Amino acid sequence: QVQLQESGPGLVKTSETLSLTCTVSGVSISNYYWSWIRQPPGKGLEWIGYIYYSGNINYNPSLKSRVTISVDTSKNQFSLKLRSVTAADTAVYYCALDFRGYWYFDLWGRGTLVTVSS
Amino acid sequence: DIQMTQSPSTLSASVGDRVTITCRASQSISSWLAWYQQKPGKAPKLLIYKASSLESGVPSRFSGGGSGTEFTLTISSLQPDDFATYYCQQYNSYCGFGQGTKVEIK
Numbered sequence: 001q002v003q004l005q006e007s008g009p010g011l012v013k014t015s016e017t018l019s020l021t022c023t024v025s026g027v028s029i030s031n032y033y034w035s036w037i038r039q040p041p042g043k044g045l046e047w048i049g050y051i052y053y054s055g056n057i058n059y060n061p062s063l064k065s066r067v068t069i070s071v072d073t074s075k076n077q078f079s080l081k082l083r084s085v086t087a088a089d090t091a092v093y094y095c096a097l098d099f100r101g102y103w104y105f106d107l108w109g110r111g112t113l114v115t116v117s118s
Numbered sequence: 119d120i121q122m123t124q125s126p127s128t129l130s131a132s133v134g135d136r137v138t139i140t141c142r143a144s145q146s147i148s149s150w151l152a153w154y155q156q157k158p159g160k161a162p163k164l165l166i167y168k169a170s171s172l173e174s175g176v177p178s179r180f181s182g183g184g185s186g187t188e189f190t191l192t193i194s195s196l197q198p199d200d201f202a203t204y205y206c207q208q209y210n211s212y213c214g215f216g217q218g219t220k221v222e223i224k
Contacts, residue, residue: 035213045162045205047213060212061119094161103209104152106173108161 002026004095004109014118018082022095022109029053029076033098035105036069036080038091050103051078085116120144120208124216130224137193139219141206146186150210153182153191157202166191
């Protein structure tokens with residue numbers, strides 16, 4: 001059974017860096033495509049970025065200057081770093097799996113709420 | 119930048135009703151559209167991909183249609199478990215979501 005689990009600090013200070021990890025179980029991270037997506041409280045979904053284990057990465061142009069996504073095949077994990085955060089970055093952050101590389105999301109983690117506050 | 123617009127934003131319906139949600143793209147996305155269902159406090163769940171392909175395990179009362187710039191998600195007979203928020207997502211150019219349609223009990 002494939003599972004994704006987000007982890008990381010639930011509170012980040014304004015102007016600092018948000019760091020999250022997605023741990024994947026039940027499938028090798030080396031075979032598929034992985035994304036981060038976020039959802040501000042009470043609002044809609046926003047795609048952040050996309051990585052294939054070989055290093056092919058795409059970012060949402062609106063966030064590209066502040067985002068880094070990386071993969072650690074030895075730990076079967078991938079990670080998100082979002083720099084210079086503000087209150088507008090407060091959201092539930094989801095990691096997600098795309099089995100076929102078509103850029104839609106077959107399976108999602110449960111999500112983790114990150115609050116940005118001074 | 120492709121904009122996705124869903125209508126209505128909220129839909130009130132009863133169990134057994136036929137329900138249709140519309141999603142419009144600001145430019146043609148061929149059939150590169152997915153639909154998700156999200157319940158409060160839960161992650162979205164994939165229902166439909168490539169505009170009309172039903173994800174494995176999703177009940178057949180869900181169906182998707184359309185191509186180009188106009189798409190629909192139809193629930194043929196609304197069930198109690200279907201009250202949720204539904205999102206469309208284009209994947210023709212990067213990824214972008216509609217703002218969501220909440221299906222609530224009438």
